[in-house]
Amino acid sequence: MNSVLNDLDWDFKDKNTKDPIHRIHPYPAKFIPDIPSQLIDALGVKNNIILDPFCGSGTTLKVAQDKGYQSIGVDLNPIACLISEVKTSKIDESLLLVCDDVLSKAINLSVDIDSVANIPNLNHWFKKEVQLNILQLREAINAYKDETHLYHPLRVALSSILVKVSNQDSDTRYAAVEKNIKPGAVFSMFRSTCKVLASSLNSEATLPSSKIINKDILTTTPEDIGEKVGLVITSPPYPNAYEYWLYHKYRMFWLGFDPLHVKSKEIGARAHFFKKNSHTPEHFYHQMKGTLSLINDVLLPKGYGAFVVGRSKIHGEIVDNAALIERAAKELEFKVVGKFNRAMNSHRKSFNLSHANIKEETIVVIQK
Numbered sequence: 001m002n003s004v005l006n007d008l009d010w011d012f013k014d015k016n017t018k019d020p021i022h023r024i025h026p027y028p029a030k031f032i033p034d035i036p037s038q039l040i041d042a043l044g045v046k047n048n049i050i051l052d053p054f055c056g057s058g059t060t061l062k063v064a065q066d067k068g069y070q071s072i073g074v075d076l077n078p079i080a081c082l083i084s085e086v087k088t089s090k091i092d093e094s095l096l097l098v099c100d101d102v103l104s105k106a107i108n109l110s111v112d113i114d115s116v117a118n119i120p121n122l123n124h125w126f127k128k129e130v131q132l133n134i135l136q137l138r139e140a141i142n143a144y145k146d147e148t149h150l151y152h153p154l155r156v157a158l159s160s161i162l163v164k165v166s167n168q169d170s171d172t173r174y175a176a177v178e179k180n181i182k183p184g185a186v187f188s189m190f191r192s193t194c195k196v197l198a199s200s201l202n203s204e205a206t207l208p209s210s211k212i213i214n215k216d217i218l219t220t221t222p223e224d225i226g227e228k229v230g231l232v233i234t235s236p237p238y239p240n241a242y243e244y245w246l247y248h249k250y251r252m253f254w255l256g257f258d259p260l261h262v263k264s265k266e267i268g269a270r271a272h273f274f275k276k277n278s279h280t281p282e283h284f285y286h287q288m289k290g291t292l293s294l295i296n297d298v299l300l301p302k303g304y305g306a307f308v309v310g311r312s313k314i315h316g317e318i319v320d321n322a323a324l325i326e327r328a329a330k331e332l333e334f335k336v337v338g339k340f341n342r343a344m345n346s347h348r349k350s351f352n353l354s355h356a357n358i359k360e361e362t363i364v365v366i367q368k
């Protein structure tokens, strides 16, 4: 297996999948779809089901679906789960009509601005008129709460525009700037996003199913997964690198989720490395061992798992996360059947990661 994997090109310099569905919502450190695609082709799927225990924006799940496989994804972040859910669902033809209905109701809705007074620093990040319009949209979307096939895409559309209409410079730069947001921009951007969504989602009559579980992987049980799986493909979060909770903090506040809960459970979040009793690489080793133990329970015998992971820098020391995953896998009696490095495209670096020095990542392939 090692030689088969080694002969493949993992840098994908000339390839760039253009499927717009993978761009319906910003997400940090997402896979280029070629990675799960090539892994599925090279490793095969023992039964019909692929698991991604850190599914993020659902790239693995969507690629699996396109190839005719069922999938199961787990992620702690509710925004990740919402995007994954929508990406793997069939588009409802009425989405654009419903979007217009939402807009016509939102514009005339009187809302109580005090209902969002609990969101910290709201006035710093959002102009008053913008706050009002977001609230109007949110209320109008809520009327579709019981129709999840419409409610979820509408929420993704709202979530995806929130940084653009805020005072935040960009998705990757946390500075408030004057952006000259025009009156009504919230509504017009929402409509444009619904349009893109409606044209990118799948309209095929039947799609292989995808089950999304919004949970901390370390408390997820085989019963939650619910089935045996034939292949695992994932890129875990790793220490002191990306901060998914922070990236989506205001999205979570606006959509009624709790970002501070996500922060407290997020593997690798920088906050855990800058406090008393701060986390160490050993924490990451145990977190990966916990994840691998769950994989051991649900993966079919001889099934493969692929982990795509970069290095970390913690308090000046480089940490080889791939080696920690390898160690945990061997301890659980998985065979390590392949390990190779790939250069990371600079466009994938969604944050300034100079503190983490991430230029290369490793693909570790294990077998049960």
Ligand SMILES: C[S@@+](CC[C@H](N)C(=O)[O-])C[C@H]1O[C@@H](n2cnc3c(N)ncnc32)[C@H](O)[C@@H]1O
Binding pocket: 027, 028, 029, 030, 031, 053, 054, 055, 056, 057, 058, 059, 060, 074, 075, 076, 077, 080, 215, 216, 217, 218, 234, 235, 236, 237, 244, 265, 266, 267, 268
């Ligand atoms: C590298 S990203 C995955 C990106 C994904 N491959 C994609 O293409 O979008 C890692 C993910 O791990 C999630 N995560 C962090 N801690 C977690 C935990 N304790 N349980 C489950 N997921 C967690 C983060 O929310 C993030 O979405």
